[in-house]
Every structure is written in structure tokens, then in C-alpha cells.
Amino acid sequence: MNLTLHIWRQNDATSPGAFKTYRVEDVSTHASFLEMLDVLNEQLIARREEPIAFDHDCREGICGMCSLMIDGRPHGGRHATTTCQLHMRFFKDGDELWIEPWRAAAFPVIKDLCVDRSAFDRVIAAGGFVTANCGSAPDANDVLVAKEEADRAFEAAACIGCGACVAACPNGSAMLFVAAKLSHLRHLPQGQPERLHRTHAMVTAMDAAGFGNCSNHYECEAACPKAISRDVIAELNRDYAKATFVHRERVERGDGVG
């Protein structure tokens, strides 16, 4: 198949960017979207034009490194699919596509289609963990976890941290990402001791990183390549309300939070 692609080119974070139009020919319908871009890049190299920079690594939908807004939809908009798992058989010969990086204040562009998502790491560093130093664990079967709870924890933990939720959100909010991590640990007994503190710390870090507020559009849920349910956001809100009180008490006691 043959395609016309309008691709965002931007030299670095400070230069202005613009769309550039390319024609790519003889693409196999079995190829993945990224393999189609590989083909285009090979054609560009043959013309001595610098290839298009895009992030990718595992190419099997799990590392979360790939991104791309395709026709205004993160990862191309197919249900529960990352760009690397999006195949060309879902496009038609002669299609014209617009390909852009994630657009969000908290994700500055590095080059072309690559953005800086380190804000996600900072949110996790603020509290997205269970404090359990290596060596201090009891036998794994000493603490029972109902299968339903373990399954719910798993479903939230399936988040790959790609940032599609932020890119999809009109406010550039990271609520689905943050809430998914909170929900994962909230449904496990191991996550209980730090639950409210974790909620407060992660939401505070999310705000500090420049993500917008949630305004209940739920575009995030529609865009999530791992189909994480927006219900996790309701859980976050419930815990956050409690956490603000608990957090205040801890601060008043000088209990080392923040």
C-alpha cells in the first residue's frame, strides 16, 4: 500500500517544529506502524535526509517506550493497542495520516516525535512503592490475598507508563497514570500501611510536575493501550480526601512527610 504522511519534525526542545509531508510506497499490510516508519527512514537515508526520530524499544506492546499521535489519537486510537502493535492492515491504500509527538506541558519535545516523560518517574519516586527493604519479607503465603483483589491490583498494575492518557487529556492530566499505580497498591494488603500517605505524595508530585487537573472527560480511558478503567480515578479521589486530613495530622506531629 502507499501512504501520504504529514510528520512533525522538530530539531530540539527550543527550536520551532513543523509538519513535513512524505510519501511512503510499497508498505506491506502485515507490517507494524513502526516498521512502516522504518521503511520510510530507509528511504530518507537513501536520499541523505536525516531519519525521523521516534521512541520505541520492545515492539511488543509492553515497554511503554513508543508513542505517537496518529490523526489526533494516541497510538492510533485502536482499542487497547500500542503503536508498535498497530498493524498496517488497519489502514487503507492511499490514506493520508498526521503523525505528531505527545502534546503536553509536562512532556517537552526532545526531537521530532520523541518527548521527555521523566515527570512520570518523579511521580513514582514520590510514593509509588511499598517500603519493603530487601531481606525483610515474610513467607509469600503468610499474607493471603483474595483472588478478586489480586486480579484488580494486576489490572491497574498493567499500566505501561507510555503517557497516552496525558496526551489524550484536554488538560494534560496524569490522573489515570497516577490512579492506576495507587489502585494497584490499594488492592493489596502490602500497600495498606502507606496508602493515604502515598496518595497525598503522588498527587502533590503530579501537580508539581506540571500536569493539569482531571475534568472528567475520560479521554484517558479511551486512549489507554492497556484498557485501564477510569474507576481507578474515583478510588484516587476517595483516598485523596482522606489523605489530606491524615497528611495534615502527620505534618502537625512533625512526622517527616513531604
Added chain:
Amino acid sequence: MNLDARIPGGPIEQKWANARFEMKLVNPANKRKYKVIVVGSGLAGGAAAATLAELGYDVACFCFQDSPRRAHSIAAQGGINAAKNYQNDGDSVHRLFYDTVKGGDFRSREANVQRLAEVSVNIIDQCTAMGVPFAREYGGTLANRSFGGAQVSRTFYARGQTGQQLLLGVYSALERQIGHGKVRMFSRTEMLDVVVENGRAAGIVVRDLVTGAITAHAAHAVVLATGGYGNIFFLSTNAKGCNVTATYRAYKRGAGFANPCFTQIHPTCIPMSGDYQSKLTLMSESLRNDGRVWVPKRKDDIAKPPRDIPDDARDYYLERKYPSFGNLSPRDIASRAAKEQCDDGRGVGPGGRGVYLDFRDAIARDGEDTIREKYGNLFEMYERITGEDPYRVPMRIYPAVHYTMGGLWVDYQLQTTVPGLFCLGEANFSDHGANRLGASALMQGLADGYFIIPYTLGNYLAGVNAAALPDPRGPLFEAAKAEVRGKLDRLLAVDGKRSIDSFHKELGHLMWEHCGMARSKQSLEHALDEIPKLREQFWSDVCVLGGSDTFNQSLEKAGRVADFLEFAEIVCKDALVREESCGAHFRVEHQARDGEAKRDDDNFCHVAVWEYAGDAAPVRNVEPLAFENVKLATRSYK
């Protein structure tokens, strides 16, 4: 080259306990005075960085991805082994030890494997405590399944995303330490050289992949956990970024490289579909718990729809040839069996390079919902890639490069032949011999990172003067930086016509055809003739666009391919000298009458360790292996 493995004394069950007691300790107040560099943030590196920081060391961690959460450990699907015997089916530390030594075809070091089996139980406890959502039974206890090469259910899992869940656990522990200021994290930063000063590892030289800046970092010890080199074949199940650069540069600085020819071909991957293809996708070995592998008995049937082929016209060849292990035969055996069927003209799908993995009987027995619950995401992934629904038609699978058992040589302390330079996880060679069993890579990565390096690194650092930190502005560091810069400049200066990928693909094809699932003297000699020619072409005709002081993915790739083009020769040389078949290394000249691998224990019961010798040919050294607890025997899975 000193290859003293420093295996502790005493009976095998006592060795690790003895070693731990004999190790020197660093006083808690002094730990913060020691700087440790960890390269790689996967299960081994991430766990090491987090745990060393918990202990109080001053840690810096480097990864080339945009976040430590992306390391390729994340893609492991099926599970992690541990000798918990929760299923009461006869498992024990000794049985896991025994299965691993046998599965590795008697080419691993007994003492290391024993330790791995011992700490496996702690790994499950630790991961559970950190909130890893393993699969559970309705009563709330942990669930298990079986993997190849074992007759017990000892594999813990989180659907088909076990590696992801374990890595996110490691990542959360690492981020906790980053948040506390105990680990300095350098993402999008690639290690390009190791600096060795006065015979000890003194630090590394890295390139900031965003700005292109080349910087030096000094430390009291350097830990490499940079994964395997499967991408030398271009097409593999590895992530695109996986490379040999870090371990190969360490090799050039004096670290011995062990058993490079032990490369694992995984039997169940989605077959190739075209020359645009950038990687191959694994279908987890766990699928062989319920899927049955077959090909048509008659060659005329290969083009027929599989559902129209009745049972008596199907050859369930693994069940036929290996009745006790059946579809759960180890990877090397299952891969070769698939190749034999296809070579025999009974392969299915495009090009006849595929066999069926059929869930019809499991769905009839347990219902579609149960199968979906166990493998849903894998079935989805298969359908997305192939456009076929595996609930209705059998999957088509074919072997693909997956894992490398070879790696930097390490002693019992996980130290390479360079003092102060340690190596963990897939990047080292120690535990899997000539073939790794399924669900053992995650186990080894976490064992090394959580439970071994925290002890053995302390033992090393206790003998190092904390006040004597190497100077990163010293002449050796400056020289290493200049060398790194020089190489990048040379890559840009070639200014030829051919793309980097075209060279990588050609090398991969050469390796797959001549140093892949079956190797011969002739094929390896051919490869050894061709590789230097290809390398010469690369250095005279490669086209690397863009600059070196900017974000440049082409330049990153070119450096990695340049290293593969050198390293490939060592892989082939190792395969050529090892005149036997063992595990994944199959020399067609050395096979039993039934086509099984034929080892030569008289001449090759050893680890081959390659030593860099500058412009001269590399030197092959040997660490003899002794089997005192498992009797050397021909492997049988019949």
C-alpha cells in the same frame, strides 16, 4: 587470565552460608563513602542499585532508555521459578538445582546453580512484599504453573506479564531510593567504555543521548547488568535497543567473555512474515502447558486448513519423541525438533517455516474462559500481529533467537576477571550452562541483584580504601573519553551510501544461517570469512547522518552495530572450537544416532573464556567444570 572461580569449601548445601559468613563487611557508617556504578536498570541492575542504596552505598545507575522502567526484563512473559513446593508435588531446592544443571546440559557451575536455587524462595517473598500482583488461587495463596524441563509446578506468574510486574516492583524500589537521594539516575545515557586503573575498575565513560555530551564517572566498583546480545542476529525476541556494547567494551578492557556461542533459540515465536520485519515476537513457553505442538504427517496436507486435518493425520512430534516431557521439553530440544519437521518439508504457513501450537483440546477440556484467563493477553497479541484468532485456528510458531547464556565470565562473587568490575543477570554467563530453562532468567536476574551482589560487593569494597576514589579528570579517563569521541567521529566520517540497518540485517542473516540452530565446521568457517569483509564494508560505506553533539538515534545504532560486527567473530570462533553438541550449541558433526546432541565431556567439560589480545587473535582460556553432586549423564527427556 586468572580463572579462579573462588568456590567456597564445604558440602554444596553449605557453600553459600559459609561464603556469607567468611565475607568481609563494611560498617554501616562507612558504606556511604563508597561510590558504586550500576549500568542497566532491568531486574538485575535495578534490583542491585536499589538494594545497594538501601544498604547505604552511594549509587549511580545508568540506562539508555528514557526511564529505568523500560528495561527489556519487562517483556518476559511466562513466569519465575522458585523451589517453594507450594504445590506439594515433590519440588525442593535440590530438585530445582538438579533440573537447572541438567537443563543446561552440564555446562554450568554447580555451586552457582545451587545458590540460585536456594535464594529463589526469597525472591518470591521479597517481590510479594513489594506488591507484585502474582496470580492467586481463590483461597488467597499463590498459584503456580509448569515450564519446560521440569515435572513440577514451580513457576510463579502474573498472567503473561510476569516480567513486567517484577520489573515494576524493582523500578518502584529503585525510584524510592532515587526519591530519597540515595541513587542518582542517568536515563537516556549509554555506557561506552569502562576505565581500568591500576588493575581495578575505576569508572565508566558515557554519552548523554539527548545532548551528546561525553562524560566520565568514577567509582570504587562498577556493576554491569546490561543484558544479552541476541540482537547480533538482527531478528530476535529482544527489544530493539538490546546490544553487546557494554560487555564488549569491558571485554576489550580485560574482562573475559565466556561461552559466547551459547545462544538460545526459543521454540515458540511468531514466524517471520517479510523483509521489513524489525523483530520477532515470543509466544510464552507457558502456552505449552495447554497447547499441543504438531505438524501434518503427510506433506500433501501442509496447505490444508488445520481444522480439516483429523487427529490420525497429525504428528504430535514432541509427545511422540519425548513422552515423559512431551510439549514441555526444554527449549533447545523443542526448537531443533521444529526445525527438523520443517526441513523435512512438513512445516506450515508461508515458506513452510512454522509448526502448529493448538489449543483445541484444552478449550474443549477447560472451556474458552479458563484459557482466556490464563493466556488472554498472549492470544490477543498473536491475533493483533497475525490477524488470526487462536481460539479458532491453531497458532503458527517457529523458533527465534531469544536469550544468550554466554556473557562476561564471573567468579562465585560475580566479579569479572577485572577486579572491581562485576556482572549480573543475562550479561554474565554463570548459571544456565548451554541452555536456560524457561522462567529461570527472571529468577537469576533477581537473585543476582537482590541477594548476591549486596553481599559480594561489600566483601570487595571492604578491601578498598574509601578515600582513594579515582579521579574522573585523570589521564586514563581523558584518554577513554577521547577514544569514545574518536570512534563516534569515525562513524560519522565514513559518509557512505548504505544504511546501518542494511548491515545489521546482513550480519543477522549470516549468523542465523551459519551460526544458528545447527552449526558445522564448514558453516562457521564461511561465517568467519564473511564477517571481516562485512565489517570492512561497514567502515567504508555506512551512512550515519546527523551530528555527535545532539540527539541522534542513527549514531547510537551505528555504534552498537559496529560492536556486533566485531563480536560476531568471537561467537563463531567459540562455536567452531567447541567440537561437541551441548544444549543450544548443536554441531551437526556431533549428534547421536537419533539426532540428539552428543556431548564430549572428556574434551569440553569446561567454560571457554575469551581474552582480548589487541590486534592478535583472542586467546581461549578454560575453566574446568566439576560435577560432584549431579552425575554427568546424557540428558534424556524421553
